Structures are given as C-alpha cells and as structure tokens.
Amino acid sequence: MVRISILGYGKVGRQLARAFHEAGDIELVQVYNRTAVKESASGTMKFVSDLADLSEADIYIISVSDKAVAELASQLPFHDKLVVHTAGSLAQEALGVRNRNGVFYPLQTFSHRRAVDFNGLPVFVGAQHADDLELLKKATTALHARTFEVDDKQRKALHVAAVFACNFSNHLYKIADETCRESNIPFDVLHPLILETAQKIMVMEPAKAQTGPAVRHDEATIGAHLEFLSDPVKKELYQLITRSIQHA
Amino acid sequence: MVRISILGYGKVGRQLARAFHEAGDIELVQVYNRTAVKESASGTMKFVSDLADLSEADIYIISVSDKAVAELASQLPFHDKLVVHTAGSLAQEALGVRNRNGVFYPLQTFSHRRAVDFNGLPVFVGAQHADDLELLKKATTALHARTFEVDDKQRKALHVAAVFACNFSNHLYKIADETCRESNIPFDVLHPLILETAQKIMVMEPAKAQTGPAVRHDEATIGAHLEFLSDPVKKELYQLITRSIQHA
Numbered sequence: 001m002v003r004i005s006i007l008g009y010g011k012v013g014r015q016l017a018r019a020f021h022e023a024g025d026i027e028l029v030q031v032y033n034r035t036a037v038k039e040s041a042s043g044t045m046k047f048v049s050d051l052a053d054l055s056e057a058d059i060y061i062i063s064v065s066d067k068a069v070a071e072l073a074s075q076l077p078f079h080d081k082l083v084v085h086t087a088g089s090l091a092q093e094a095l096g097v098r099n100r101n102g103v104f105y106p107l108q109t110f111s112h113r114r115a116v117d118f119n120g121l122p123v124f125v126g127a128q129h130a131d132d133l134e135l136l137k138k139a140t141t142a143l144h145a146r147t148f149e150v151d152d153k154q155r156k157a158l159h160v161a162a163v164f165a166c167n168f169s170n171h172l173y174k175i176a177d178e179t180c181r182e183s184n185i186p187f188d189v190l191h192p193l194i195l196e197t198a199q200k201i202m203v204m205e206p207a208k209a210q211t212g213p214a215v216r217h218d219e220a221t222i223g224a225h226l227e228f229l230s231d232p233v234k235k236e237l238y239q240l241i242t243r244s245i246q247h248a
Numbered sequence: 249m250v251r252i253s254i255l256g257y258g259k260v261g262r263q264l265a266r267a268f269h270e271a272g273d274i275e276l277v278q279v280y281n282r283t284a285v286k287e288s289a290s291g292t293m294k295f296v297s298d299l300a301d302l303s304e305a306d307i308y309i310i311s312v313s314d315k316a317v318a319e320l321a322s323q324l325p326f327h328d329k330l331v332v333h334t335a336g337s338l339a340q341e342a343l344g345v346r347n348r349n350g351v352f353y354p355l356q357t358f359s360h361r362r363a364v365d366f367n368g369l370p371v372f373v374g375a376q377h378a379d380d381l382e383l384l385k386k387a388t389t390a391l392h393a394r395t396f397e398v399d400d401k402q403r404k405a406l407h408v409a410a411v412f413a414c415n416f417s418n419h420l421y422k423i424a425d426e427t428c429r430e431s432n433i434p435f436d437v438l439h440p441l442i443l444e445t446a447q448k449i450m451v452m453e454p455a456k457a458q459t460g461p462a463v464r465h466d467e468a469t470i471g472a473h474l475e476f477l478s479d480p481v482k483k484e485l486y487q488l489i490t491r492s493i494q495h496a
Contacts, residue, residue: 011459066469089461089469107441109459114448122437148437157431160473165424165438166445167460168489169417174454174496176413183405189370189396190413191450193355197414198446200362202439206422211259211357212415213337221314221337225408233492240488241416244481248422 001027002138005057007072008064009033009047011110012086016063019118021045023142029057052077058135059084061104066090074098082132084125088159091152092126102127104136105155106145109166118143124150124158175234207248214245249275250386253305255320256312257281257295259358260334264311267366269293271390277305300325306383307332309352314338322346330380332373336407339400340374350375352384353403354393357414366391372398372406423482455496462493 002025006017009031021028021044030046031037032054037047048054054077062069063086073083073095083095084102095101103126108116123145125136133149140147150158173194177187200209213221222242229235250273254265257279269276269292278294279285280302285295296302302325310317311334321331321343331343332350343349351374356364371393373384381397388395398406421442425435448457461469470490477483 065464066466089472107437109441109445109448109457111448111452111457111459114452116444121440146437148433150433154431154433156472156476157427158433158437159469160476161424161427161433161438162441163460163462163473163486164420164427166441167458167462167493168420168485169442170445170449170454170458171462171489171493171496172412172416172420173449174458175492176409177449177454179405179409179412183402185396185398185402185406185409188450189355189394189406190409192365192369193357193410193414194417194446194449196364197357197418198442200357200359201418201421201425201442202436204359204362206418206425209357209359210415210418210422211359212411214411214415214419216313218314221407224337224404225411228404228408233488233495237416237488237492238411240481240485241419244423244485245415245419247481248419 001025002059002135002142003027003029003057004059004061004139005029005032005054007032007060007062008068009037010063010065011112012106013061013063014112015110015116016061016086016106017045018115019143020139025142026139029055051075054078058082059102059104059139060099061086062095070094070096082127082135084127084136088162089156092128100128100132102132102136103155104139105158107158107162109170118145120144120146122146122148124148124155126150126152126155175237210245212245214242217246249273250307250383250390251275251277251305252307252309252387253277253280253302255280255308255310256316257285258311258313259360260354261309261311262360263358263364264309264334264354265293266363267391268387273390274387277303299323302326306330307350307352307387308347309334310343318342318344330375330383332375332384336410337404340376348376348380350380350384351403352387353406355406355410357418366393369393370396372396372403374398374400374403423485458493460493462490465494 017031020026036049060083079098081099083099084104092101105124107122123140127133180187254261265279268274284297308331327346329347331347332352340349353372355370371388375381428435
C-alpha cells in the first residue's frame, strides 16, 4: 500500500485525486488545497486547507501552477519526504532541497468535468534516489499507466511536443469551428474528419499522412482560401503553416 | 438501382469506387483512369482508360485534381448526363455546360492504403435540378453517409475549416513527432493525448477545451519552449499560434 497526498486541487490534482482514490494498492491520505474545497462529489476524500494539518504519506504530489510550486514546496512542514511535481517544463530542482525531489508528469490534457482515463496513459517519472523511483512506479502501476523515466530536458521536449499536438491542434479546431459557424454549418460535420486525422497517425507517420492543398502545392486552392479568410491572424496562420508543410 | 461511374482512380476515387462497389442499391458501372490500372485488389471492378469506352450511367463522379476537372469534363463523349466533381473549393460551374452539373464532396482525409468509413460521414451535395439532387441523395444513402445541401460558398468555408482541422493539425503532429524523435522519445507516447484532444471536442466546444501555457498566459513556460526550439519556422509557428490563442 502506497500512501499518497495530493497538494493542489486544480485540473490535474482533481483527476489524480479521483484516480488514486479509486485505485487499488493506494491510500489517498489527504488532498490539500489553499482554499477550502466544497464538493459533494469528493465523497470520502479528506481535504485540508492548512499545510500544518498534513499527515504522514509516502509521496506528496504537488499539482499547482508552475510558478507556485517552489513556494509551496518551501512551506511544507516536514523534510526528507518524497515530494514530486506534475509539470512538463519545470526542473525537478524547483522543489528545493528540504525534501527528496521527484517528478510525476502525466501526459494528457486535463479539463474540469471530463474524467481522464489513466489506463495506458504515459506518465514520466524522475527521482534522485532509486527507492523513490520505485515508489513512483508503484503509483503509476496502480493507475495501470505506462511508466517512462526521463530527464528534465526530455520532459521539456515532451511538453513542447504536447503543446503542438494538443494545445495548438485544439486552437485549429476552434478556428474551424468559427469558420463553420460563420457559414451556418454545424461544427459537428467536422467530427469524423478530426477523429480520422487523429486515428490515422496511430498507424501511419504524420509525415506520410499529410493531405490537402499545401502538400499538393495546389496554389489555386491556397489562393482561394486566403482570399476567403478575412481575419488577418487566420490568414497569417494559413500562410505560415502552408509554408511549413511545403518546406518540410 | 443507381448506376455510378467513377472518373479518376486517385486517393478519393479509389475509396469511392470501393465503397460503391460494396454498397447495395448501387451498380458501379465503370472506373475510368487516364492510365491503365493494374490492381489485383480491384477484383470485379471494370476499368477503362479511354473515355470513348464509357457506358451509360446515372451519375458520373469526377475525382481528379482540381485543375484537371474542367478539361476532363469537356472531353466527355456525351451530353445532358449528371456529372459531378468531389472538390471542396471548385465551383460547380467548372464542369462546363455540356452536361448537368453537380457536386459530391465527402468531408474526409483520404490516404492510399487506409479504407475510409463512409458510415455517418458528411457528404455535401449540390445540383442544378431537383431530380439530380435526388439521385445524389440515393448515392449517399447507399453509403449510409449523412447528406447536406450546400452552395459553393459554404462548401469553400467547409474546405477551409477542414484544412485547419485536419491538414494543419496533422502538420502539428509531425512537428511533435520530430520533437520527440530528436529527444529519443517514441512518438507513440503522444497517441493518448492526441486522441483525447480530438475526442474532447466531440462533447465540448474547442474554445472551452483549450488548455496549455498560451491560454494560461504562462509566460515562463512559453519563454522556455521558445528557447528550446532551435528551428526558426517552428519558433515562428509557436509564437503565432500562441498569440492567436491569447487574443482569441
């Protein structure tokens, strides 16, 4: 049984707390949040809003905004415990030296009101000590997640890749949504296309899956699309991504 | 029974030919391709490579590159038949006046060696005559596709939206792939994230699904990512999409 406490009940902390609460071989000891949590859905979870109330645990997982990690870590009322953060681009050392440092970075997009499935999800872990790494692996195993050991630099590369593949793709979906609405077309007609585009690269390299006017060098269609787009930022995006596809 | 012939055996024509060949209530009369098709998988399909060999059909579907549509349409050895094209951004009138014009635009990304599922897929149709529209709807119904009537301007909007949602997203997947490889990380660790990003917008507007450093205005992470990216085009893309997210 691994005892875990979650510090920070935001988008990531909420999903981790729920997942660990439901997982076998894990005791979710406490969930700390700076402000009191009033949530009927929290059920039997134990919430605290004063760091002084934190009990003994094997792993303390800090899931607050990147810039708040160092301060929270420095305020912990204990030392020589395993304390990890969940951030993609933050060095492990940001956690300071009062406790044993580590990282527990689940590679997923977290939104309120959408349960994340940790089954098969890659979780990137790091720790200073072999025993701590084992503890983190027990935690990922309890979630049925896939575990990878990476260093800070690889984790940052992963985060950059995730920003392109997820955050930026989602913004392109938003532009597509707006483009449909402006022509009185329901956005859901694009759902099969969006899903197929995502599924295709599970079996085919993205470079080989590329379709469309840019890769075909279909300058007539590209010109018609640029003429169609009245918003200058969307036009600039269209031009830059087209150029990037053509010079890849 | 609707008799259909496909003119052009490229990425789109190949999938349409297969789907109509397998569909009930449809007779796939012939598949024309400028060069002879040698394909064992074609099975019982009838291929011709001379327009003079085309037999009688109810719908002739031209699926060649946009710039070749007008010329092929002008060379057809018959008149007053229903001839449609499958292009997103080409006016219906590009088909000329010798035959009755129409459009049959399936909204999907087509690659060789990946079968497209037409079940539930939106197909955008247009025709000059009500009878022709009915014929096209019989064809989409036989594929179990969803049928929408749109004009040229709406179809162009759809194509622009599809370029952003599919072609451009795929290019971002490619950048993510390269970023992973350069750090010795297998790209497949991003698969769950990419799939979740696509699935999330089936139940949530893209505007509400947006996550990541840009929408959080996390300038420290954005700065770290820009420093990480050495390729000038990727850096420019990161900056422009971030700006677009922040000013949305």
